[in-house]
Amino acid sequence: MTSTTTAPETPVGWGAFNRYWVSQSFAQAAGQVLNVGFPLLAAEFLKLRPSEVAATTALQFIPYLVITPIAGLIVDRVHRVRLVQLSHAVRGLLLLGAGLLAGAGHLTAPVLWGTVLLAGALNALASVGTMALVPDLAPEGGVAKANSRLQLSMSVTQVIGPSLAGLLLAFSGDLVLFAIAAAFALAAVMIMRTRVPRVADTDRTREPWLRSFAAGARFVRQTTTLWVLLLQMTLFNFFEQAVITLFMLFALRDLGLTSAQVGLVLGAGAVGSVVGAAVAPRFKTAKGVTQILILSIGLASVTPVLLPLIPQGSTVLAMVMSSITFCFYGFGLTVFNVHSNTIRHELAPRELQGRLAAVFRTSAFSSVALGAGFAGVLAEALSLRTSIACACLGLILSFCLFTLLLTRTQRDARVTTRT
Incomplete structure (x- = not known):
C-alpha cells in the first residue's frame, strides 16, 4: 500500500504564482505563434498542398496520444517546476535550429514535420506540468482566480501570436522560428525564480507504474461531472480544429486574404478571449456553474456558423465578419475553460493533478490532431466552404449532447442529495 506524507501547509500569497504566471505568459506567446506559424510556413513558405498543410497541423498534436499519459505519471513523481523549465529550454533550442535551417534555405517539408513532431512532444509534457502546478502555487481559495489569470495570458497571446506569426512570415520564414525560440528561452529564465511555497508531497509512489498510470482515468470514470466535461472537450476540440484549419485555407485561397491578414483576423478575434478571462470568475457568483458552462460553450459552438456564410469579393467584409465570429467564439470558450479547469482542480487531490491533467490533455489534444486530419x-473531397459548414454542424451537435448530459447529471445529483 502506498503511504503519502503531506507537508505542513503554510499561508502563501500571490508572489510565487505571479512569477510563474509571467513565465507561462512567455511560453503561451511562443505556443500561439507556433500553432499558427507552422501551418502558415507550410502553406506560404513551402507551398504545400491542403492535405499537407493539414498534416503539418496534425503533427503538432499527435504526440499528445503517446507522450501525455506518460507525462502525467512523470509530473506526479518529479519536481514540477524544473520539468516545465527544461521543456521550455529544449523547445527554444529546437526552434532556433529550425530557424537557422530556414535562413540557410535548407528547411524542407520533412525537416519541418520533424521539428513539428518534436515540438509537439515537448508541448505535451509542458502542458501537463503547467496544469498540475496551479493548485500548488495558487493561494488557498484562489484556484479560480489563478485559472482566470492564466486564461487571460493565453487570451492576450492569442491576440498577439497569430498577428505576429503572419507579420513575421511576411518578412521571412526564419523570423517566425527565431521569435518562438526567444520566447521559450525567456520562459525558461523566468521560471527559475519560481518556488513552490506549499507542497503536498506528491505520490512518489512505490505503487506499480501501470496501476499508478491508470489512476487518473479511474478517477475521471468515477466522477460523472469530469467525464461529461472530458467528452465535451474532446468533441469540441475535434471539430474546432477542423474549422480553424479549414478557415485558414478558405481565407487564403477563396477569400483572397494574405497570411498577414489571416493572422490579424485570428488575433483580433481573440479580443473576446481577453474579456472572457477578465470577467469569468464573477459569473460563478451570479449564476450556477452548470448554466455558465452551457451558455459559454454554446456561444463558442454556434458562432462559427457565420464563417461559411462569408461572401467572396470583399476583403474588408471578410475580415470584419470573421473577426466578429472569432471574438464571440473566444469569449465563450475562455469562460468555459476557466470554470471547467477550476472544477477539475477542486475535485481532484493534489497527488493526482498530473495524471488527471494527462487524461484531459491526451483526449482533448489527440482529438485536435484527428480534427486537423x-x-x-x-x-x-468537398469545397472549402462546404467543408467548414460540415465542421460547424459537428460543433453544434456536440454542444447539444453536452447540454443533455450535464443537465441530466446535475438533476440526478440533486435527487440523490434529497434522498
Whole structure:
C-alpha cells in the first residue's frame, strides 16, 4: 500500500504564482505563434498542398496520444517546476535550429514535420506540468482566480501570436522560428525564480507504474461531472480544429486574404478571449456553474456558423465578419475553460493533478490532431466552404449532447442529495 506524507501547509500569497504566471505568459506567446506559424510556413513558405498543410497541423498534436499519459505519471513523481523549465529550454533550442535551417534555405517539408513532431512532444509534457502546478502555487481559495489569470495570458497571446506569426512570415520564414525560440528561452529564465511555497508531497509512489498510470482515468470514470466535461472537450476540440484549419485555407485561397491578414483576423478575434478571462470568475457568483458552462460553450459552438456564410469579393467584409465570429467564439470558450479547469482542480487531490491533467490533455489534444486530419479529408473531397459548414454542424451537435448530459447529471445529483 502506498503511504503519502503531506507537508505542513503554510499561508502563501500571490508572489510565487505571479512569477510563474509571467513565465507561462512567455511560453503561451511562443505556443500561439507556433500553432499558427507552422501551418502558415507550410502553406506560404513551402507551398504545400491542403492535405499537407493539414498534416503539418496534425503533427503538432499527435504526440499528445503517446507522450501525455506518460507525462502525467512523470509530473506526479518529479519536481514540477524544473520539468516545465527544461521543456521550455529544449523547445527554444529546437526552434532556433529550425530557424537557422530556414535562413540557410535548407528547411524542407520533412525537416519541418520533424521539428513539428518534436515540438509537439515537448508541448505535451509542458502542458501537463503547467496544469498540475496551479493548485500548488495558487493561494488557498484562489484556484479560480489563478485559472482566470492564466486564461487571460493565453487570451492576450492569442491576440498577439497569430498577428505576429503572419507579420513575421511576411518578412521571412526564419523570423517566425527565431521569435518562438526567444520566447521559450525567456520562459525558461523566468521560471527559475519560481518556488513552490506549499507542497503536498506528491505520490512518489512505490505503487506499480501501470496501476499508478491508470489512476487518473479511474478517477475521471468515477466522477460523472469530469467525464461529461472530458467528452465535451474532446468533441469540441475535434471539430474546432477542423474549422480553424479549414478557415485558414478558405481565407487564403477563396477569400483572397494574405497570411498577414489571416493572422490579424485570428488575433483580433481573440479580443473576446481577453474579456472572457477578465470577467469569468464573477459569473460563478451570479449564476450556477452548470448554466455558465452551457451558455459559454454554446456561444463558442454556434458562432462559427457565420464563417461559411462569408461572401467572396470583399476583403474588408471578410475580415470584419470573421473577426466578429472569432471574438464571440473566444469569449465563450475562455469562460468555459476557466470554470471547467477550476472544477477539475477542486475535485481532484493534489497527488493526482498530473495524471488527471494527462487524461484531459491526451483526449482533448489527440482529438485536435484527428480534427486537423479530418479537415484535410474534407478539403480534398468537398469545397472549402462546404467543408467548414460540415465542421460547424459537428460543433453544434456536440454542444447539444453536452447540454443533455450535464443537465441530466446535475438533476440526478440533486435527487440523490434529497434522498
